[in-house]
Amino acid sequence: MSSAPPVFISAADVERLLPRASLLLPGLEAALSNFSAGPAGGVEQPLRAVLRVRPYRGFLGVMPAYSAADDALSTKLVTFYEPRGDSAAPSHQATVLLFDPRCGALRAVLDGAVITAKRTAAVSAIATKLLMPRPAAVLCILGAGVQARSHYEAFTELFDFTEVRLWNRTEQRALQLASSVGGAVRVCGTVRDAVCGADVIVTVTMATAPILFGEWVKPGAHINGKLLTETAPGLLMENMRPLVAGDAVQSVGASRPDWRELDDALMKSSVLVVDSREAALAESGDVILSGAEIFAELGELLKGTKPAQPEKTTVFKSLGMAVEDTVAAKFVYDAWSAGN
Ligand SMILES: NC(=O)C1=CN([C@@H]2O[C@H](COP(=O)(O)OP(=O)(O)OC[C@H]3O[C@@H](n4cnc5c(N)ncnc54)[C@H](O)[C@@H]3O)[C@@H](O)[C@H]2O)C=CC1
Numbered sequence: 001m002s003s004a005p006p007v008f009i010s011a012a013d014v015e016r017l018l019p020r021a022s023l024l025l026p027g028l029e030a031a032l033s034n035f036s037a038g039p040a041g042g043v044e045q046p047l048r049a050v051l052r053v054r055p056y057r058g059f060l061g062v063m064p065a066y067s068a069a070d071d072a073l074s075t076k077l078v079t080f081y082e083p084r085g086d087s088a089a090p091s092h093q094a095t096v097l098l099f100d101p102r103c104g105a106l107r108a109v110l111d112g113a114v115i116t117a118k119r120t121a122a123v124s125a126i127a128t129k130l131l132m133p134r135p136a137a138v139l140c141i142l143g144a145g146v147q148a149r150s151h152y153e154a155f156t157e158l159f160d161f162t163e164v165r166l167w168n169r170t171e172q173r174a175l176q177l178a179s180s181v182g183g184a185v186r187v188c189g190t191v192r193d194a195v196c197g198a199d200v201i202v203t204v205t206m207a208t209a210p211i212l213f214g215e216w217v218k219p220g221a222h223i224n225g226k227l228l229t230e231t232a233p234g235l236l237m238e239n240m241r242p243l244v245a246g247d248a249v250q251s252v253g254a255s256r257p258d259w260r261e262l263d264d265a266l267m268k269s270s271v272l273v274v275d276s277r278e279a280a281l282a283e284s285g286d287v288i289l290s291g292a293e294i295f296a297e298l299g300e301l302l303k304g305t306k307p308a309q310p311e312k313t314t315v316f317k318s319l320g321m322a323v324e325d326t327v328a329a330k331f332v333y334d335a336w337s338a339g340n
């Protein structure tokens with residue numbers, strides 16, 4: 001085995017070698033299925049360790065994983081800090097260390113920010129493909145940061161939405177994102193306006209209290225998107241509320257046990273799918289504090305051991321898994337090694 005020093009792959013090189021999140025779809029689908037297969041799937045992934053940097057309202061997460069199918073071993077180090085007006089630093093910063101699993105030698109140090117942005121959007125797209133109503137016309141993104149952009153890019157590449165709506169706590173940031181993406185985006189002044197009649201809602205904020213409420217979902221909530229998009233608000237029957245949230249909610253933020261993006265009503269009235277049961281029950285305020293029952297892991301839907309139920313209102317609670325970084329880092333390193 002060679003003892004060559006590790007290579008460093010910068011953010012610009014990761015972006016060049018991994019230009020689209022969709023390139024990760026096959027590898028991520030396999031890894032999510034393998035993860036949910038238990039020991040037979042060959043994914044080793046402990047619950048991540050998250051250390052609190054209390055004086056600065058920050059966190060350092062350590063995320064190791066080994067995937068036998070990919071024969072890849074990595075750990076990501078990710079810091080995330082609650083918004084502070086005086087800081088110009090990105091809220092999330094990350095580095096991925098990729099090892100040779102045969103001998104433990106460090107092969108590469110990769111910028112982890114682009115990897116995190118793209119693999120997270122790719123996983124949300126995998127969930128959306130399974131859970132969204134058919135047809136799905138209106139995409140709504142709540143949040144206007146790094147993940148909002150990567151989700152916009154992946155979702156507009158992979159799906160045929162006819163309308164994209166964007167809301168952010170500070171409207172100026174939403175306007176900036178909307179004007180920079182190159183496609184038509186409607187910036188909405190309130191979450192209610194943004195989600196009314198949407199088919200797919202992506203929540204990608206640093207919120208610590210709910211921003212999306214179940215009262216905006218029609219009672220019963222087992223609604224399909226076709227009905228919602230074809231029914232003008234004024235024509236809704238009297239026993240229905242005039243505001244309706246989309247059927248497939250991708251909740252990407254609120255990754256602390258006391259943080260929320262979704263309220264209890266929405267959590268409890270939806271079919272709840274998570275990336276990892278273990279992580280959801282340890283880390284997700286939306287899951288823990290609502291007491292909502294987890295229906296399935298995304299990997300179980302992919303394997304077909306649990307049905308996806310796109311006709312129902314669904315919430316995919318994404319916390320982010322280390323094996324997703326392993327797959328993405330190996331993809332980038334292989335492309336780099338091939339001289340691309
Ligand atoms: N599930 C996963 O795999 C991953 C999840 N995340 C999570 O996704 C979320 C977004 O991450 P980034 O886009 O990188 O962050 P960012 O800092 O780039 O963007 C955060 C957005 O949230 C908004 N925001 C801040 N505080 C808010 C509040 N109290 N209420 C509503 N909006 C608020 C900001 O205006 C901004 O638009 C975070 O919660 C992050 O922890 C990030 C990486 C991976």
Ligand SMILES: O=C([O-])C1=[NH+]CCC1
Nearest residue numbers: 078116255319320321
């Ligand atoms: O998976 C990930 O990298 C993260 N999830 C929440 C914060 C960072």
